[in-house]
Amino acid sequence: MQTVQRRTLPLRLPRVRPGGVLPILAILAVLVVLVGIRQPDFLAPPSLMSFLGRSAPIILLAAGQYFVIVSGEFDLSVGSLVTAQVVVAARLIDGDPTRTWPVVLLLLAFGALVGLVNGLITTRLRVPSFITTLGMFLILVGAVYLWSDGAPKGGLSEEFRRFGRRAFEDVPVLGRVPYALLVLVVLAVAAVLLMRSDFGRTLVAVGDNPRTAELSGVRVWRTRTFAFILSGLAAAVAAILLGGYSGVSFQAGAGLEFGAITAVVLGGVALGGGRGAVVGAMLGALTLELLFALMNFYGVSGALRSTVQGAIILLAVAVSASRSSSR
Amino acid sequence: MAALAAVTLLSLAACATDEPGASPSGSATAAGSGTGEQSKFFVQADYDAELALLTAAPTGPADKPWEQVLNPTMVDTAKFKKSGPHKICFSNAALNNPWRQVGFKTMQAEVEAQKSRIKEFVHVDAEGKDQKQIADINDLLGKGCDALIVSPNTTATLTPAVEAACQAGLPVVVFDRGVNTKCPVTFINPIGGYGFGHVGAEFVSQKMKPGGKVLALRILPGVDVLETRWSAAKVAFDKAKVDVVGVEFTDGDPAKTKKIVDDYIQRYGTIDGVWMDAGAVAVAAVEAFQDAGKPVPPMNGEDQLDFLKIWKDKKLTAIAPTYPTYQWRTPIIAALRILDGQQVSSPWKLPQPTVTQDNLDQYLDAGMPPLHYAMCGCTDLPGYPQRWK
Numbered sequence: 001m002q003t004v005q006r007r008t009l010p011l012r013l014p015r016v017r018p019g020g021v022l023p024i025l026a027i028l029a030v031l032v033v034l035v036g037i038r039q040p041d042f043l044a045p046p047s048l049m050s051f052l053g054r055s056a057p058i059i060l061l062a063a064g065q066y067f068v069i070v071s072g073e074f075d076l077s078v079g080s081l082v083t084a085q086v087v088v089a090a091r092l093i094d095g096d097p098t099r100t101w102p103v104v105l106l107l108l109a110f111g112a113l114v115g116l117v118n119g120l121i122t123t124r125l126r127v128p129s130f131i132t133t134l135g136m137f138l139i140l141v142g143a144v145y146l147w148s149d150g151a152p153k154g155g156l157s158e159e160f161r162r163f164g165r166r167a168f169e170d171v172p173v174l175g176r177v178p179y180a181l182l183v184l185v186v187l188a189v190a191a192v193l194l195m196r197s198d199f200g201r202t203l204v205a206v207g208d209n210p211r212t213a214e215l216s217g218v219r220v221w222r223t224r225t226f227a228f229i230l231s232g233l234a235a236a237v238a239a240i241l242l243g244g245y246s247g248v249s250f251q252a253g254a255g256l257e258f259g260a261i262t263a264v265v266l267g268g269v270a271l272g273g274g275r276g277a278v279v280g281a282m283l284g285a286l287t288l289e290l291l292f293a294l295m296n297f298y299g300v301s302g303a304l305r306s307t308v309q310g311a312i313i314l315l316a317v318a319v320s321a322s323r324s325s326s327r
Numbered sequence: 328m329a330a331l332a333a334v335t336l337l338s339l340a341a342c343a344t345d346e347p348g349a350s351p352s353g354s355a356t357a358a359g360s361g362t363g364e365q366s367k368f369f370v371q372a373d374y375d376a377e378l379a380l381l382t383a384a385p386t387g388p389a390d391k392p393w394e395q396v397l398n399p400t401m402v403d404t405a406k407f408k409k410s411g412p413h414k415i416c417f418s419n420a421a422l423n424n425p426w427r428q429v430g431f432k433t434m435q436a437e438v439e440a441q442k443s444r445i446k447e448f449v450h451v452d453a454e455g456k457d458q459k460q461i462a463d464i465n466d467l468l469g470k471g472c473d474a475l476i477v478s479p480n481t482t483a484t485l486t487p488a489v490e491a492a493c494q495a496g497l498p499v500v501v502f503d504r505g506v507n508t509k510c511p512v513t514f515i516n517p518i519g520g521y522g523f524g525h526v527g528a529e530f531v532s533q534k535m536k537p538g539g540k541v542l543a544l545r546i547l548p549g550v551d552v553l554e555t556r557w558s559a560a561k562v563a564f565d566k567a568k569v570d571v572v573g574v575e576f577t578d579g580d581p582a583k584t585k586k587i588v589d590d591y592i593q594r595y596g597t598i599d600g601v602w603m604d605a606g607a608v609a610v611a612a613v614e615a616f617q618d619a620g621k622p623v624p625p626m627n628g629e630d631q632l633d634f635l636k637i638w639k640d641k642k643l644t645a646i647a648p649t650y651p652t653y654q655w656r657t658p659i660i661a662a663l664r665i666l667d668g669q670q671v672s673s674p675w676k677l678p679q680p681t682v683t684q685d686n687l688d689q690y691l692d693a694g695m696p697p698l699h700y701a702m703c704g705c706t707d708l709p710g711y712p713q714r715w716k
Contacts, residue, residue, distance in 0.1 A: 042593065050618070054589075095697075149422055155633075155697050165618065246582035246611060254580075296590045 021280040024267050028283060031290045039297045046175040053167065053178025054245065055289040057082075057238035060184060061256055062263035062285035063191045063278055064234025067227040069264050072207040072273030073122060073129035075228060077136035078235040078260060081114055082253025084140045085239030087152050090248040094154035103160065107236045114140075115232025119225030129228075137257070144250075152248040164244020180241045187237065188282055195278045203227060207273020255306070262309045263288050265316040288312070361571035362543075362561040368554035374562070377521040385678045392678050393653040393704045394660060397518070399672035404512060407498040408668030409473060412446035415662055416472035418463045420480035420504070421455035424579070425607070425631070425698040430655035432715055436708035437656040444663055457484040464488040468495045474662040477511075478503045482551060498665045500658045504552060512665050513673035515657045517650060520555030524604065526648040526681050527627030528560035531600040532567035534625035534644050539599025540572040542591050544612065546579045546605050552650075556604040569600070581611035588615035601626035606647065609634040613643065630682050630690060633697035639687060647682035653704030 036043050042051070061078055068075040085107050092106070093099045118136055122129040163183065167176040194200055205213045206223045214220050235253075242252050267284025269276025292305055380397050387395035415438070422428055431450075438448045449470065453460030460480050465488065467475060475492050477499060479485035486507045492499050493510035502515035531541060541564065545557055557574075564571050573591055577584040591598050592615065601612050606629020613634075616623045625644040628634035630651075638645045654677050664671050680702060682690050690701035696716055705711055 039593070041596075046620075047593065054586075149428070153698075165614075242582065246585045247614075249580050249582040251578060251580040252582050293590075293593070296594055299594070 020268060021277055021283060024280050024283045024287060027266075028287045028290065031287060031294060035290065035294050035297065038294065042293070042297070045173065049167070049174055049177055049181065051289070051293065052184070052286075053180040055286060056178070056180040056184035057164075057241045057245075058256065058259055058263065058289060059282045059285040060187060060234045060241075061238045061260040062267070062281045063188065064231035064238075065257075065260040065264050066191075066267075066269055066276070066278050066281035067203065067230040068129070068224075069261070069269055069271060069281075070207045070273050070276055070278075071203050071224045071227040072210060073224055073227065074133060074261070074271075075115075075118065075231045076130065076133040076257045077114065077118060077140065078231060078238075079253040079256035079258070080137045080140040080144075081111065081232065081235040082239040082242060082256055083250065084144045084253075085110065085236055086243040086248060086252040087144050087148055087250065089160065089239070089243055090152055090156050091148065091154040093157050093160055095157055097157040097159045100157050100159040104240060107240060108233060111232040111234075111236025111239075112229050113232070114235075115229035116225065118232070119221075119228030122228070123221035123224050148250075152250055154248070156243055156248060160240070161244040161247070164241040164246075180245070183237065183241065187234075188279075191278045191282075199223075199226070204274060207275075209274070258306075258309060259288065260285070262313050262316075265313055265320075268320075270320050271317055361541075361569075361574075362564050363574060365561060366554045366558040368551050369558040373519075373555075374521045374559060377519050377559075378525060380518045380676060381522050381526070381679075391704070392651070392680065393656040395678050396672040397676040397678060400674075401670040402512065402673045403670060404498065404665045405668045407474075407512070407665050409666050411444045411666065413444065413473040413663070413666050414447040414449070414471060415445055415474050415476065415659065416449040416467045416470060417451070417476040417658075418460055418467060418478070419450060419452050420460060420478045422452050423455050426650070426652060426700060429698075429700045429703055429715060430652040433652055433703050433705045433708065434655040434659060436705060436710055436714055437659045439709045441659060441663060445659075453480055455480060457481055460485060461488045464492055468492060468497075472497060474498045474500065474666055476500045476502070476658040476662060477506075479506050480504075482506055498662065500661050500665070502654060502658045513661055513671050513675050515654060515661060515675040515677065517654055517677040517679040519679075520552045521559040522679055523648045523650060524556035524559035525563055527556075527602050527646060528563035529567075530627060530646040531602050531625050532564060532569045535569070535600035538570065539624075540595055540597070541569050541600040541602060542588065542598050543571055543574045544584060544587070544601065544603040544608060545574060545576050546607075547576055553604050560602055560604070564602075572598070577608050579605060579607045581608050584608035584611040585615045585618075588612050589619060592616065592619045592621060597621055597624075599624050603627060605629060606631050606634050610637055613637050613641070617641075630701040631697070632692065632695050632699045632701060635682065635687060635691045635701060636693070636697070639691055645684075649680055649682065649700075649702045651677065651679060651702035651704065652700045653677075653702060656704060656708075 041047060064078065065075055089103050089107060092103050114136065118133055121127050121132045163179050167178040169176050171177045202218050202223050206218060206220050210220050246252065263285035264281040265271060266287060267276065267280035269281050291308065295304065383397045385395035385397050386399055419431065422431055438445055449467065449472065451463040451467065453463050457480050464477065475497055477489055479501065482505055489499060489501065489506045490508050490510055499511040500513055500515065501511045505514055543560065546553055572595060575587045577587060601624060603609060609628030610633045612626065613623050623641065623643050627646045627648060630647050630649040634647065657675065657677060661671050661675060682701065695712060699715055705715060
């Protein structure tokens with residue numbers, strides 16, 4: 001509960017502590033400097049804006065994953081959920097612009113429903129979330145394959161794609177501001193406000209010590225289920241942005257759950273729950289994307305990305321484990 | 328708990344990210360000429376033969392390329408003569424991409440067009456699994472088929488199953504990917520991968536600015552029909568002394584393609600030519616240039632309608648070599664001819680047309696869906712166009 005009390009004093013000067021955002025800010029700053037040395041053009045407003053727009057989906061997924069992880073669970077289903085959403089959207093829209101908004105609403109509902117199912121199975125049936133969401137992952141992969149005969153059908157309308165592809169042009173100073181970036185900013189602010197509300201404090205308390213939370217009158221299952229729903233909603237928004245960015249693809253979401261979890265861990269959030277800030281998780285995702293951009297500028301093969309992600313997750317978990325044992 | 332979590336995540340990521348082809352790209356880009364080592368699938372004699380076929384004149388009706396043959400060598404089929412109507416069986420490798428979907432619909436339509444002569448058409452989908460296809464072929468042998476058509480999933484693994492079918496005494500027709508045996512009555516396919524790869528690479532190296540940078544996009548390594556495409560392109564690029572700055576694997580995924588192309592635009596400022604071994608990701612590559620505010624360089628795609636449409640709308644400098652889907656009509660025609668005791672060519676090499684700026688309008692049908700293949704040769708078949716939508 002210590003952490004929770006600290007969280008109620010957000011204006012205190014930040015200092016290095018488990019779950020704080022200072023380490024990730026430092027890493028991010030180093031990467032920005034390295035990118036600036038190698039490819040100064042990248043930091044010019046137009047390319048920086050498009051980079052942030054492109055990174056919006058994974059940042060949102062990291063935020064969604066944060067809610068689940070900080071409450072002490074995992075969500076491995078988000079990647080396949082994104083794929084399913086993109087394939088479903090393409091088939092339902094089938095190039096017809098008038099279906100854009102109904103399908104967007106349907107996707108959000110579908111995301112929330114998958115989260116609800118994940119949450120209820122985990123909390124009410126007491127299936128470990130690893131297994132629940134791994135099962136959901138496989139179910140969604142199989143269902144999409146079955147439903148589409150293994151090849152995506154239909155197409156997304158331009159109206160649907162603009163969220164992930166288009167931008168406000170000719171903005172003073174910044175040049176062009178991708179819609180995806182605006183969506184990200186709005187939802188990031190909402191996520192921070194949510195974590196500062198009673199719900200946010202409860203969520204962290206549940207992850208820190210579910211027993212204590214239960215005894216102090218929190219309905220743990222309800223809180224955790226809500227976290228899964230938030231993750232499903234984040235996946236729905238990410239799917240809308242990703243589908244817009246690149247069109248229909250059978251691998252739109254492949255590996256995203258892993259990217260999101262890496263980002264969350266990199267952002268100083270403890271696996272197992274109870275520690276860490278949503279801002280840290282989102283900065284973690286941004287840092288990861290910037291690291292990949294840097295690797296690209298140095299001509300490092302894209303194949304190494306999974307290796308780097310794996311190394312980061314092991315390192316971050318090891319660091320966090322050694323810290324918590326000395327807590 | 329946390330350590331267990333990390334390990335499980337790692338193993339999950341290994342299967343979830345699915346990047347079979349990604350690893351060799353580093354070595355390919357590191358080599359001096361930019362194109363790397365020649366593929367171990369490259370066979371000079373086959374390459375020479377295919378390039379010669381590109382200019383060969385086909386025999387057969389000019390308006391029905393699926394009945395045409397390049398350099399025919401006829402074989403006798405009198406021993407298979409049988410009175411109809413017939414039961415024709417088809418063991419299909421998979422239906423898991425738009426090319427196979429369009430092709431199979433075309434084949435079904437051909438069966439319908441010939442319904443007076445075909446009493447039953449049995450189709451078994453192996454879902455991309457060798458083991459299932461071996462079992463499928465074995466099952467079909469006990470079903471009283473008059474002729475067996477096989478589109479093998481992989482060459483080496485399916486060879487014994489096809490040999491077993493030949494020994495059962497019924498005529499076997501193989502198409503698309505081949506097998507390592509001469510026992511089928513005929514093997515039907517278009518000119519092939521060398522021709523495809525060469526046409527695209529030659530166009531890109533001629534149209535781009537001299538000394539410019541080329542990005543080569545490949546689906547995945549180790550598949551013969553795709554390796555031949557790349558190896559012919561490599562020969563053309565090496566000959567033209569083009570600077571190939573990257574050879575990347577896309578898994579045929581537009582999202583990954585767009586990211587890769589965007590990465591290269593960021594890294595080099597501009598890319599002057601794009602070559603690809605299959606057209607499924609062509610539109611994603613075009614979009615990457617558009618979204619980065621760069622002119623789309625000379626490139627090749629394939630005959631998928633989404634690419635043909637963006638080519639015309641955006642006035643691209645482009646070419647589309649094809650691996651025509653009309654080849655799915657030919658096995659039915661061949662099987663019926665064999666059951667009539669007529670001679671057929673073995674191998675049956677089909678012409679492989681190229682979509683160019685000059686004939687683009689002829690192939691661009693705005694009414695068809697974006698993932699349709701223009702070279703389906705299906706406009707005269709029953710159910711067109713609804714069946715393909």
